[in-house]
Amino acid sequence: RINGERLWASLMELAKIGATPKGGVKRLALTDLDKQGRDLVVGWAKEAGMSITVDQIGNVFMRREGRNPSLPPIMTGSHIDTQPTGGKFDGNYGVLAGLEVVRTLNDQDITTEAPVEVAFWTNEEGSRFVPVMMGSGVFCGAFSLETAYAAKDTEGKSVKDELARIGYMGEQVPGQHPIGAYFETHIEQGPVLEDADKVIGVVPAVMGLSWYDCVVTGMEAHAGPTPMGLRKDAMQVSTYIMQEVVKIANRYPPYGRGTVGMVQVFPNSRNVIPGEVKFSIDLRNVNDELLNTMHEEMLAFIDKTRSDSGLAISIERVSYYPPCPFHPDCVGAVREATARLGYSTMDVVSGAGHDAIYAARLAPAGMIFVPCKDGISHNEIEDAKSDHLEAGCNVLLHAMLERAKV
Amino acid sequence: RINGERLWASLMELAKIGATPKGGVKRLALTDLDKQGRDLVVGWAKEAGMSITVDQIGNVFMRREGRNPSLPPIMTGSHIDTQPTGGKFDGNYGVLAGLEVVRTLNDQDITTEAPVEVAFWTNEEGSRFVPVMMGSGVFCGAFSLETAYAAKDTEGKSVKDELARIGYMGEQVPGQHPIGAYFETHIEQGPVLEDADKVIGVVPAVMGLSWYDCVVTGMEAHAGPTPMGLRKDAMQVSTYIMQEVVKIANRYPPYGRGTVGMVQVFPNSRNVIPGEVKFSIDLRNVNDELLNTMHEEMLAFIDKTRSDSGLAISIERVSYYPPCPFHPDCVGAVREATARLGYSTMDVVSGAGHDAIYAARLAPAGMIFVPCKDGISHNEIEDAKSDHLEAGCNVLLHAMLERAKV
């Protein structure tokens, strides 16, 4: 069993770097604070006797050698960059749970057959630099190193320059690092476990997602003198599409999701009928066929709305990730470890993307969820219970040992 | 008959002050450009032999003496401040049409019984300083001089300081200026005249309006991991209220109006369920009882939505103007002048507020509308036909002469 107090203490220590007044953390990727966070974690890994490899996109692999160094490592990891108003646990927990596994192996003097590695991936959050999940994405070849290097923040600083500046541009070619199996522990970022009062979420898969930009163009006009029948009100037409997004998701329970999160109205003046409304659509499902059906139904509704209203409506898909089922061996290892340890458990499909979906393209992968308070993350009030974090880390230890062999 | 070319030339000359690249005008109240515009118009008035009075809120009264100086003046006017992306005609037309009336009287050597005055009112648009229709509002006692003086722009500059700075803080106490009757010519700012192919709109009344701020508070949460059934999506709930605003207006044709023009979503992020949505509601009707019915129906719908959704919804009325019927004598004078001149005509209820609604609290008042292209105003592409502007000015001349007596 791991040491829950030591894990908690490390989480609180790391959370001091970039701590916000409201109890959260702001430690954006490749900032000075990210460097301080990286240095702290790397220092702890060295104290635990681990060796460090950094690749060209700044992914850091911290290795505890196995009896058979030629076996590919059993890896765990996550990220330590945060949202601008992020919490202490998102990502950080996955990295420090891995470190706690190694510390526990050291305490117990356990030697594994395969090496054990703990990774932290660069810029998972995507808050400062797009694309999101950048380090793991480059690692698995989802996009190129050049694309990632060229990404700039709002001040025009590039990933390449910032990586060099903080001293985390390594030499290893991304992806040229073997992985035997990959596990990631993470707070759920949703309310399902808490709602069902379970401690461990076994994650069979991550939902696929489609992101769209929709623009409805009407005609801006004065709210007083323009009769109702002569209006081309872009906001009104938008509301029908916005409602349909939710209706479509509700037609495909339990894993359909539909969200309009971002809305911009032009000219956005109290007494002007909106001439243009731009909004985002986020559709998700764990089943790619159903996700595609949702996509088709949305396009059909937009066609219908276009001809009913006479307004111009454009719709563009800006992102797509297919659903990612995890490997039966890894999911099985998590399930068995949970059963062996006697934790209450249920399957929780991940609604959010994680580095694990990219790792899963190269090796068997699986995830372990623990509850977070009110299902809230990406928020300074993000919170999780020490007991739950300890339980998730114990499951990680057992699952990794099962794969790494003692 | 007035000189349409001279009127047009003056409009184009004034429009040079603050001209924008797209053919509009940006001449915000009490700026250096407003001073230049005021100086130009005052200069023209002096050339036309008029005397000038400025009151303490910067309203300017330009007077052509009558045979009987003790009679209250027959007044016309409007404003020369513009929207940030305004046009050449909104307000400016009403002021320069008045000047053209005086020039015509001079050309024809006509002496009226009552004096004739042309006014321009300070800060009608309300773009730089709130409240809107400030000069005429202070003049009629709708709010105090102190309230107006204290109003600040986004840079913290006050009306009082800016008035003094541009040299238009006069000595006359606002409202201590007699008015015998008041006429205002204005572009329609709506599509009704153009749609019906009529030249002159006789304005029997201005609609009353109610403005509201509505805030729907849900719970922000991650768009992926949060099941549809556990959401408190503030945007979705808002869409039902937004649609009801239009449905209510449609239940009270032909003068019901309902508009949601301004929408702000928090945190406004693609993969976050909106936790709070704030939006404006603009309800109008020419009948105060119907406007009140619309108000009640909206409140009832919001109550129902609050209990159906379980979300917190606040609604606050931020402005209210009752409908303003114009005086039968002035409306009649406009109608008769139009008939005498042989212009095609129809009644057009004004959907927008004008300085005339405040003048109407102190004296008989009436308005004359002319078509504007596509009904568009508050926009750099605002446009009107020289012929129509000339026609409106001829109607103004005849209506004023009828009231001022020759």
Ligand SMILES: NC(=O)NCCC(=O)O
């Ligand atoms: N974990 C996480 O918030 N990923 C961002 C991409 C998503 O919206 O799923």
Ligand SMILES: NC(=O)NCCC(=O)O
């Ligand atoms: N004329 C005009 O645009 N007035 C502003 C107030 C309103 O919305 O009616």
